[in-house]
Amino acid sequence: MLYREAGQYKSSYTADMAVFPLREDRIGLGIILLIAFLVIPLVSTPFFIGSVMLPFLVFSLAAVGLNILTGYTGLLSLGTAGFMGVGAYACYKLTTLFPGVNIIVWIFVSGFFSAAVGAIFGLPSLRIKGFYLAVATLAAQFFLQWCFIRIPWLYNYNVSGAIEVPTRTLFGVPITGPTSSVETRYLVALTIVVVLTWFASNLVHGRVGRMWMAVRDMDIAAELMGLNLLRTKLLAFAVSSFYAGVAGALLVFLWLGGAEAGDVFNIRQSFLILFMVIIGGLGSLIGSFMGAAFISALPTILKFGLPAIGIPIAGATAEHLNLMVIGGLIIFFLIVEPHGLARLWQIAKQKLRVWPFPY
Amino acid sequence: MADSAAVASRKPLIDRRVTKALRVPLILAGIAILLVLLVQGGVIARGNLVYNVLVDPFVLMVEAPDLLLQTLWEGLVAGVLYALIALGFVLIYKASGVFNFAQGIMVVFAALTLVGLHEKGVPAFLALGLAIGVMFLLAVAVERVVLRPLVNQPDIILFMATFGLTYFLVGLGESIFGGNPKVMITDQLFLPRGATDLEVFGGRVTIQHLDVAAAVIATIMIAVLAVFFQYTRIGRALRAVADSHKAALSVGISLNQIWVVVWFAAGVVALVTGIMWGARSDVSFALEIIAFKALPVLILGGFTSIPGAIIGGLIIGIGEKLGEFYWGPLLGGGIETWFAYVIALIFLLFRPQGLFGEKIIERV
Numbered sequence: 001m002l003y004r005e006a007g008q009y010k011s012s013y014t015a016d017m018a019v020f021p022l023r024e025d026r027i028g029l030g031i032i033l034l035i036a037f038l039v040i041p042l043v044s045t046p047f048f049i050g051s052v053m054l055p056f057l058v059f060s061l062a063a064v065g066l067n068i069l070t071g072y073t074g075l076l077s078l079g080t081a082g083f084m085g086v087g088a089y090a091c092y093k094l095t096t097l098f099p100g101v102n103i104i105v106w107i108f109v110s111g112f113f114s115a116a117v118g119a120i121f122g123l124p125s126l127r128i129k130g131f132y133l134a135v136a137t138l139a140a141q142f143f144l145q146w147c148f149i150r151i152p153w154l155y156n157y158n159v160s161g162a163i164e165v166p167t168r169t170l171f172g173v174p175i176t177g178p179t180s181s182v183e184t185r186y187l188v189a190l191t192i193v194v195v196l197t198w199f200a201s202n203l204v205h206g207r208v209g210r211m212w213m214a215v216r217d218m219d220i221a222a223e224l225m226g227l228n229l230l231r232t233k234l235l236a237f238a239v240s241s242f243y244a245g246v247a248g249a250l251l252v253f254l255w256l257g258g259a260e261a262g263d264v265f266n267i268r269q270s271f272l273i274l275f276m277v278i279i280g281g282l283g284s285l286i287g288s289f290m291g292a293a294f295i296s297a298l299p300t301i302l303k304f305g306l307p308a309i310g311i312p313i314a315g316a317t318a319e320h321l322n323l324m325v326i327g328g329l330i331i332f333f334l335i336v337e338p339h340g341l342a343r344l345w346q347i348a349k350q351k352l353r354v355w356p357f358p359y
Numbered sequence: 360m361a362d363s364a365a366v367a368s369r370k371p372l373i374d375r376r377v378t379k380a381l382r383v384p385l386i387l388a389g390i391a392i393l394l395v396l397l398v399q400g401g402v403i404a405r406g407n408l409v410y411n412v413l414v415d416p417f418v419l420m421v422e423a424p425d426l427l428l429q430t431l432w433e434g435l436v437a438g439v440l441y442a443l444i445a446l447g448f449v450l451i452y453k454a455s456g457v458f459n460f461a462q463g464i465m466v467v468f469a470a471l472t473l474v475g476l477h478e479k480g481v482p483a484f485l486a487l488g489l490a491i492g493v494m495f496l497l498a499v500a501v502e503r504v505v506l507r508p509l510v511n512q513p514d515i516i517l518f519m520a521t522f523g524l525t526y527f528l529v530g531l532g533e534s535i536f537g538g539n540p541k542v543m544i545t546d547q548l549f550l551p552r553g554a555t556d557l558e559v560f561g562g563r564v565t566i567q568h569l570d571v572a573a574a575v576i577a578t579i580m581i582a583v584l585a586v587f588f589q590y591t592r593i594g595r596a597l598r599a600v601a602d603s604h605k606a607a608l609s610v611g612i613s614l615n616q617i618w619v620v621v622w623f624a625a626g627v628v629a630l631v632t633g634i635m636w637g638a639r640s641d642v643s644f645a646l647e648i649i650a651f652k653a654l655p656v657l658i659l660g661g662f663t664s665i666p667g668a669i670i671g672g673l674i675i676g677i678g679e680k681l682g683e684f685y686w687g688p689l690l691g692g693g694i695e696t697w698f699a700y701v702i703a704l705i706f707l708l709f710r711p712q713g714l715f716g717e718k719i720i721e722r723v
Contacts, residue, residue: 076515124704128658128711129719130514131458135658136707138651139700146697150690221723267651271522278519320534327527331520335508338516 003352019201036190041183050182054255055296057189058247063276063288064200065243070274071283072204073236074216075125076134079118080244080273082144085265087114087245088252089154092163096156103168103176107192107249114245115238117144122237126230129219141267148265165257176253185254192250196243201285203239212236213283279333281342290341298326416685429564430684431677436570438676439577443632444653445660445668446581447625452662453601454621455506457517461524463650465626468528469494470543470633470642475536477544486544494626502618529644540641543634550638573635580631581669584624593620601663651696655703661713671703671714678702 003024010016020026040053066080091110095103121140125133148154155163167177174180175188203209211232214222223229251264272295280291302322337344351358420427444462451459472493476486505520551568588594599607600617608614636646656675660667682698712719 070515124707128707131518131662132658132707132711132713135654136700136704138654139697139704142651142697142700146693150693218723220721224723275519275522278515282515320530323526323530324534325530327523327525327530330523330526331505334512334516334520334523335505338509338512 003349003355005353019205033194036194037187041186046182049186050255052297052300053186054182054189056293057186057193058251058255059273059276059296060289060292061193061196061250062244062247062273063280063292064197064285065240065247066273067277067280067283067285067288068200068204068212068243069236069240070277071281071287072209072216073212073233073240074219075122075233075236076130076274077137077237077240078134078267078270078274079121079137079140079144081265081267081269082141083114083118083241083244084248084251084269085144085148086117086241087111087248088163088265089148090114090245091249091253092156092165093154095166095168099166099168102170103253104170104188104192107246107253110249111242111246114248115242118241118244119234119238122234122241125233125237138267141270145265145267163252165253176257178257189250189254192246196246197285200243204285208235216283275330279330279340281340284340284342286345287340287342290345294341298329302326419685425564426684430680432564432566432570434677434680435673436567436573436676437680438673439574440632440636440649440672441653441656441676442669442672443577443580443628443635444649445656445672446584446665447628447632448653448657449660449662449665449668450584450621450625450628454597455600455618456514456604457506457521458514458662459625460518460521460650461528462625462629463647463653464525464528464532464644465494465497465629466633466636466649467642467644467646468497468532468633469626469630470637470646471532471536471541473630473634474541474544474637474642478536478541483544490630491627494630495623498619498622498626501622502615506618507615525647529647533644540643540645541637543637543642550634569635569638573638576631576635580628581665584628585665587624593617597621652699655699658713659703659706661715664713664715667713667715675699675702 003022005022008021008023010021015021020029040049044053062080062084065083066077069075069077087110090113091103091106094106094109095101098106117140121137124136128136152158158164165176165178167174167179169175170188173184175184204212211222211227212235214225214227215229215232215236219229219233222232248265256264276291276295277288278291279294280289281287299322302325444466447462447465448459451457451462469490473486473490476489477483481489501524505524506517509517509520551572553568555566555568556563588598596607596612597617597620599610599612600614604614607617633642633646636649640646652675653672656668656671659675660669660671679695679699679702682702683695687694687698706714
C-alpha cells in the first residue's frame with residue numbers, strides 16, 4: 001500500500017535509468033543513512049559500535065570488493081584476505097614514512113597498492129577459469145601471508161611482529177591509535193564505506209559493469225563482441241583488490257588498532273568473505289551488506305544469544321558448538337535460498353509492491 | 360602454387376613428433392650451456408645473487424648426492440600423501456562435480472575417530488572397522504542432507520556447502536573427541552617403526568620404515584581402486600556417471616547410490632591418509648592445512664584425472680622439498696606454504712586444464 005510506483009511519473013531518461021527509481025526506496029535509503037550517521041553514534045554503546053558495527057562495515061567493504069570480482073565478473077577468488085593485508089601494510093608503511101599526510105589519503109592510496117598486486121595475481125585468470133583459478137588465487141593468499149611474516153621491513157622491524165597503529169588526526173581529532181574514540185572511528189569508516197559503495201554502484205551500473213557482466217556470462221562471447229578480455233578481467237581484479245585493500249586498512253587502523261598478519265589476514269578470512277558474498281547474493285551490492293551483517297554478527301549472536309535462551313554453554317564447548325551451528329547454517333541457507341539474501345529482499349519488495357491486492 | 364604444395368608435403372628430416380618431444384630437453388640443455396658459459400665468463404661470480412639462485416643449489420646437489428637422495432626420498436613420501444588427498448578430491452569431483460573442500464577435514468575426522476575410539480577402549484582393528492563405518496554414515500548423511508537438496512545448483516554453491524561441511528565436522532570432531540592433539544596408534548595397527556640407514560655415495564640416507572609402509576599401502580590402495588573402477592559393476596556405473604550424468608541417469612544408474620559410494624570411497628581414502636599422516640605427526644585439526652597442500656596437486660594433475668593426482672602429487676612433493684631445501688634459505692625459509700602453488704601455476708601457464716585434465720573445449 002505504501003510501497004508502490006503508482007503516481008510517480010518519469011519525465012526524463014535519467015529518471016528512468018535511476019538506481020532507485022522508487023521514491024520510497026530513496027526515502028528508505030535516506031533513513032538508513034540517517035540512522036547510521038546520527039542515531040547509532042549517539043545512542044548505542046561503544047561496545048556495540050566497536051564489536052558489531054565496525055566489523056560489519058569493514059567486511060561489507062571487502063565483500064563489495066569480492067562481489068565485483070566474483071559476482072559481477074564471475075572470477076572466483078580465494079585471496080581476498082591477502083589483498084586486504086596488502087592494503088593494511090601499505091597504509092602502515094606510508095603513514096610511518098610520511099606522517100605529515102592525512103591518514104585518510106593514505107587509506108585510499110593503499111588501495112591502489114593492493115590493486116596493483118591484485119592485477120598481477122589476476123594475470124592467470126586470462127588462461128584459467130573456475131576452480132582452477134580459485135586455487136591459483138590461493139597462491140596469492142599464501143604468498144602474501146608469507147610476506148607479511150617474513151619481511152620485517154613491512155612492519156618496521158617491530159619486536160611484536162605486528163602493526164602498531166600510530167595516532168593520526170583529522171581536523172585535530174584523533175581518528176586512529178589508542179586515544180581515538182570509537183565513535184569517531186566509526187564515523188570515518190562509515191563515510192569511507194558509503195563513498196566507496198556509491199562509487200561501486202556507479203561502476204556496476206555503467207559501461208564497466210556491463211563489460212564485467214558480459215565476461216561473467218560468457219567470456220568467449222564477450223571477446224567476440226569486441227571486449228578486451230585482458231583489460232576487463234584485470235580491471236575487475238584491480239578494482240576488487242582496491243576495495244579489499246581499503247577494507248584491510250580500515251580493519252587494522254580503525255577497528256583492531258594493530259594486527260598480527262597470521263591471525264587476521266589468513267585463509268579463513270578469505271573464505272568467510274567469499275561466504276558473505278554468496279550468502280548475500282552474487283552480483284548484488286546490497287547483498288554484500290546483508291551477507292556481511294549476517295556472517296559478522298553470527299558469532300556474537302551465538303555467543304550471547306544461546307545462553308540468553310537458556311542453553312548454558314562453557315567456553316570450549318561454546319566454540320565447538322559455534323562451529324557446528326555456523327556450518328549447519330551455511331548448508332541450510334544454501335539449500336533454502338541459493339541465490340542469497342538479496343533474492344529474498346527482492347521477492348519481499350515484489351510482494352510488497354502488490355500488497356494487499358496481489359491480483 | 361604447385362611448388363609450395365610440394366614443399367609443404369616434403370617429409371621433414373626428423374619426424375615432427377620427435378622434434379616436439381625433444382624441444383624441452385633441448386631448451387634445458389641450452390640453458391645449462393648458457394649457464395656454464397656465464398660462469399666461465401665471470402658474469403655469475405661465486406657469492407652474487409644470480410650464482411646463489413641458479414648455480415649454487417646444483418653444485419650442492421652434485422657435491423652431496425646423499426643429501427639430494429634424502430631430500431628426494433622425503434619429497435617422494437610427502438608426494439604420495441599429497442596424492443592420496445588429491446585422490447579423494449578427484450574421486451568426488453569426477454562423480455558428482457563437487458569440489459569437495461571438506462576432504463582435508465575428512466582426513467582428520469577419520470583419523471580422529473579411529474584414535475578417539477581406541478582411547479575409549481575399543482580394540483585397534485575393531486576401531487578401524489568402526490571408523491570405516493563412520494565414514495560410510497558420513498557419506499550417506501552428506502548425500503541425503505547436502506547433495507540431494509542441492510542437485511543442479513551452480514558449482515560454487517556446492518563448493519560453499521562443502522565449506523559449511525568443513526566447519527560442521529571440525530565442530531563435531533572437537534566436541535566429541537576434544538581438541539587436544541592425539542598420537543596415532545601405529546603399533547596396534549602393526550605399522551612398522553624405526554629407521555634404516557643406507558650407506559650411499561659415502562653418505563648416509565635415513566629411511567623411516569613407516570614411510571616405506573605408507574608408500575606401499577598407498578600403491579596397494581590405488582591399485583585396488585583401479586581394479587574396482589575397471590572391473591566391478593559399481594565401478595563401471597561410476598565411470599558412466601563421470602562421463603555424463605544425464606546419459607547415466609537415462610540408462611537407469613542411480614545417481615544417489617553412486618554419490619554415496621563415491622563419498623564412502625573418498626572417506627576410506629581419507630582414513631588411510633589420516634593414519635599415515637597422523638603417524639608422522641600428531642592427529643589434530645592442525646592437519647587440515649594439508650588440504651591446502653593437496654590443492655596445487657589438483658590443479659597440476661587436473662581435477663578429473665586419477666593418474667594426474669598421483670603424478671601431480673609426486674611432482675609437488677619432490678619439487679616442494681627440493682625448493683625448500685636448496686632455495687628456501689635464500690628467501691628466509693618457510694616457503695613451502697606457497698612454493699607448491701608456484702610450481703602448479705608454472706605448469707598451468709602451459710596447460711590450463713592441468714597435466715591430465717580433460718581438454719577444455721569452449722563454444723559460443
